[in-house]
Amino acid sequence: MSMGIAIGLATLTVPAYADTAMTDNRAPTAAVDANAPITALSKLSSLDTVKPLQVTVPNVDHFETTAGVPVSFVRAAALPIVDIDLRFNAGSARDGNIRSEGFGIANMTATMLTQGSQSLNENEFTRAVETLGINLNSSAYKDMFIVSLRSLSDDEHLLPAIDLMTQMLTKPTFDQQILARNKARLLVGLQQQKQDPGSLASLAFNQALYGKHPYAHPSSGTLESVPSIERKDLIDFQNRYLVAANASLAMTGNLTLIQAKKLAEDITVNLSMGKAAAVLPEPKPLDKSQHIHIPFPSSQTTVLMGQLGSKRATDPKAQQQQTNFAVGNDVLAGGDFNARLMTEIRQNLGYTYGISGSMSPMLARGPYQIGFSTRNDKARAAIDASLEVINDTLDNGITSTEMRLTTDNLKNSFPMSFASNAGINGLLGMMNFYQLPDSYLIDYVSRIDQVQLSEVNQTMRDTLEPDKFLIVTVGQDDPWEKRANK
Incomplete structure (x- = not known):
């Protein structure tokens, strides 16, 4: 039995970008003395009259298909396009x-879902996709499996596109010859990863951390597991995890609610009911710091350091804590030139072209x-300096000015997350997959406004433990041996 619940999301007021009136007060004939000392930026009086930016969050309709698949739908009629995002709790962790x-x-x-169905071989399937001019893809990540479709919204394009999508979901061929070809190509790619220091560092980091x-x-x-993959494994994975009980669906585009419900039924009606995937176990954090070095013939050393982070927050308190951390981490390790690590390690010390850090x-x-890269002979100094910046930030906290700049930036960039159909649908898919309520989106700006400096600094201290960091280096020399020999 379907259940339709229309939720109108609130209109949010966000301060306008600070640089929208940067040229308003410039006199067109004024001469500028390039040698004059810079004492202070001129006050831009036009900013006093800038009106707050009005942001309207999209309206979201929620319903379930007959198979029990939860659906989130946003009608966006400005463009004749439909985006569909079907997610399964079925990533490589399974x-x-x-x-x-x-x-x-x-x-x-x-990979093989888009390489032929029981009705169409690989070439025929590819030709059908290209003829319709649609994007039809499937991807596997750590904890999710995504099948996505983008199509024009008219019946001539959308209906056959939905048919192709359902074919790949319920009637894939997993052809033996194509599987052998895929494995050969993948093995070449995995061999090439051995020549990429970033890939080597990431693999070693995940193995040691988890x-x-x-x-x-x-x-x-x-390289050891791919040759053993068999057609039966793919069929077993499909039958076990690509099922209705394990799915969530997001749709955005030029559809009425009635049309969206019909399409959702068409997509999910032939899925096996199955069972929801079991809850993943929680990993255990490292109890002490570890240093791993991988020898690699290069003039640069790639550094990756960090720790076990957080899971996706689903309750308001935990979401506020993650917002607090996001603000503090942006000050510490954001990718822009105002971040403390970038300022110290790149600009002041000249150890790297770029350094940044994030939670996943x-x-x-x-x-x-x-992560960052640096000259081999500067690797240990760059690591030590980075840890010093982190520890100083935890000990003394970020400043109110830094916090204000970051919160303003987060609020001002927020509308861009749903400025397109694809952006809206990506948000819907993520929220549906993690079973987040609409308040997660509605209250985003409120969570930023509720950020307090003391809470940001305390959350940073509660989260980061640099004395227990896992540090992986890939380069010519082991930074710890080199320092020990001095």
Whole structure:
């Protein structure tokens, strides 16, 4: 039985960008003395009259299909386009449940869904997609499996596109010859990763951080596991995880609610009911710092350091804490030139061209990582200086000015997250997958407005433990051995 609930999201007031009137007070004939000392920026009086930016969050309709799949829908009639996002709790973290050491099964399943169905061989399927001019893709990540479609909204394009989508979901062929070709190509790619220091660092970091947890292995698989993937593994994965009980659907575009409900039924009606995937286990944090070095013939050393982070917050209190951390981390390790790590490690010390760090929350606790590259002979000094900046930030906190600049930036950039159909649908898909209420979106600006300096600094201290960081280096020399020999 379908359940329709229309939720009108609130209109939010966000301050306008500070640079919208940068040229308003410039006199067109004024001469500028390039040698004159700069004492202060002129006051832009026009900013006093800038009206707050009005942001209207899209209206979201919620309903369930007959198969019980939850659907979030936003009508966007400005363009004749429809975006569809079908997510399954079925990423590469489930590979080991299909077969022990079966790393890469989810990824290979995603690859082969678009390579032919029982009605169309690979060439025919590809030709049908190209003829319709649609984007039809499937991808496997750590904790989710996504099938996405973008099509023109008229029946001539959309209806056959939905038919192709349902074919790949319910009637894939997993052709043996194509599987053999895919494995050969993937093995070449995995071999090439050995020549990429960033890939080597990431693989080593995840393996050391997660140990025996399902997040430890790469989604694409390994040189040892990929050759063992069989057609039966892909069929087993499809039958077990690509099922209605394990799915959520997001739709955005030029559709009425009645049309959206009909399409949702068409997409999900032939899915096996199945069972919802089991809850992933929580990984255990490292109890002490670890240093891992991978020798690599290069003039640069790639550094990746961090720790176990947080999982996706679903209750208001935890969401506020994650917002607090996002503000503090943007000051510490954001990618712009105002961030403390960028200012010190790049601008003041000249150790790197860029350094940044971020949290990656998932169903289970994701990683927090800071990464950069530097000259081999400066690697240890750059690591030590980075840790010093982190510790100083935790000890003394960020400033109110830094916090204000960051919160203003977050609020001002917020509308861009739903400035397009694809942006809206991506948000809907994420919220539906993690079972987040609409208040997650409605209250975004409120959470930023509720940020308090003391709480930001305390959240940073509660979250980051630099004395227990996992530090992976990939380069010519081991930074710790070099320092020890001095």
